[in-house]
Amino acid sequence: MTSWTDHLIILPILLPLFVGAVMLLIDERYQQIKAFANLASIVMMGIIALLLMRAADVTTATGTAPIAVYRLGDWPAPFAIVLVADRLSALMLALTSVLAFASTIFATARWHRVGAHFHSLMQFLLMGLNGAFLTGDLFNLFVFFELLLAASYGLVLHGSGQARVRAGLQYIAINLTASVLFLIGVSLIYAVTGTLNMADLAIRIPQVPTQDRALLEAGAAILGVAFMVKAGMWPLCFWLPTTYAAAAAPVAAIFAIMSKVGIYILLRLSLLFFGAGSGASALFGSEWLVAAGIATILFGLIGALASQEISRLAGYAVLVSSGTVLAVAAAAGTAAVTASALFYLVSSTLAIAAFFMLIELLERGRDPGADMLAVTREAYGEDMPDDPDAEEVGMVIPASMAILGWCFVGCAAVIAGLPPVSGFIAKFSMLTALLSGDTGSSITPLHWTLLALLMLSGLTMLIAMTRAGIRTLWSPTERADPRIRLAEIVPIALLLLGCAAMTVQPQAAxxxxxxxxxxxxxxAAYIDSVLAPAQTRVKLGGGS
Structure with a gap:
C-alpha cells in the first residue's frame, strides 16, 4: 500500500511549479508576499531534500543503500516517467535549496524589485534543477534542462542594462545550440537502443551490435558535448565568466549550481552507461573528460590571474571548480577519489555563491574605474611621489568594511584551499586518494599531473584572491563606506557557516x-531498483 512518504520524491518538482504559477497571478506591487511564498517554498524543498538524504543514507541487509523510485501513473519501467532518489541526487537537491534560500534572502534587500517576476522565475529554475537531479530518463532530462534554461534566460536579464543584455544574448545563443546537440545525441542513442530510460540503457548498451556501436558512441559523444557546454568545460566556456559577471548578484549566486548540473550528469551517465561492465564501450570518452577538465582548470587559472574585475575572477573560479571535479573524478575512476571530488564540489559551490553576493557589497560605493586605477598604481608603484593618496594605505577600515573583509577572507580561504578550512580538506582528501594506491594500479603520470594541478590551482587562486582583496579593501582610492542591510550579510554568513560546518565535522560529510x-x-542497485516490478520498489521508510 502506498504511503504519503512515497510521494516526497515528486514534491521538489510539483511544489515550485505550483508556487511559481500562483505568484504569476499576484501583482508586482506585492513583492513582500511573493518573497514570503518563495522562501516558504524553498524551505519546504530543503526539508524534503533532508528527508530524502536521511532515507537514502542507510545500509540495507544486502550492504547497499536504498534507492527510492517514483513511477508516474505506476506504469512499469522502462515505459514509465521515472524519478529516482539516491544519495547523490538528494545531496544535490539539498545544496540547491541552500543556495536558493541564501540568494532569495539577498534579493529581498532590493534586487527582486528591479525586474519583473523574479520570484516566479526562481521557482521555475528550481523546478528544472530538481527535475534534472531526480529524473531517470534522457527525454525528461532534456525537458527539465529546457525548463531551467528558460527560467535562467529571464534571470540573467533581470535588472536590464546594456552589459546584461549583451551577455544574456550570448548566453541564450550558446545554450540553444547546446540544446540542439542534446536532441541530436538523444535521437541517435534512441535510434540504436530503442529506449531512453537510463537504467534500461545501462543494460542495453553492452548488447549493441558491433555494426551499430559507432552510431551509439557518436550519439553519446554529441550528448557529452552538450553537457560540457552546460558545465562550462574548455573550449566551450567562453560565455560563462562574462555572463556570471554581468548577472545580478543573487542570480550569479544561484547560477553557481548551474555548471554543477552538467558535471552531475556527466559523472552519472559516464559511470552508468560506460562503466567497467559496459562491454566494448567501457570507459568510452573518459580520456576526453579528463583532458577537458585539465584544460578547463588551466584556462580558469589563467583567466583568474588576468582578471582586472573581481566579478570576472569569481566566474573563473567557477571554471576551476568544475574542471577540478570532472578531471579528478574521471581520471581516477574510483569511489574514494570521487567522494573527495564531491566534497570539494559542495564546499567550492557554497564559497563561490557567497563570493558572488559579497562582490556586490564590496563594489558598492566604488568608482567604475577603481580597479583600473589600482592596476596602474600596482604597475608604477604605490610610493610614487606624485601620488597624494600613497600614505593612506594603512587607514583604519570602518566596521562595515571589516565585516566584508572577514567574509572575503573566508571565501578566499575556501576557494584557494587554505588550511584548515573545508577547501583544504577537500583537496587534501583528493591528493591522499590519488596517492593511496586505491586507483587499482600504480600512480601514473596522469595522477602526478593532477596532483601538480591541485597544488598549482590553490597557489594561483590564492595569488588572484589576495591581489583582488588588496585592490578592493585596501586600495587608497576614495570611496564611500557601503551601507549593508542585514538581509544582505546574513545569506553570505549562512553559506560560509556551511563551509565551516564541513570543516568542523568533515568525517560525517x-x-x-x-x-x-x-x-x-x-x-547495479540503481538499475535493479528502477527496473524492478512496481510492487517490489523500495519505500522511503526503508521497507520494500
Missing part, C-alpha cells in the same frame, strides 16, 4: 560522500 560515490561506481 565525507562518509555520506563515500556512500554516494560507491553508488555511482556500482550502479
Amino acid at each position: 565525507m562518509t555520506y560522500m563515500q556512500g554516494a560515490a560507491k553508488s555511482l561506481h556500482t550502479p
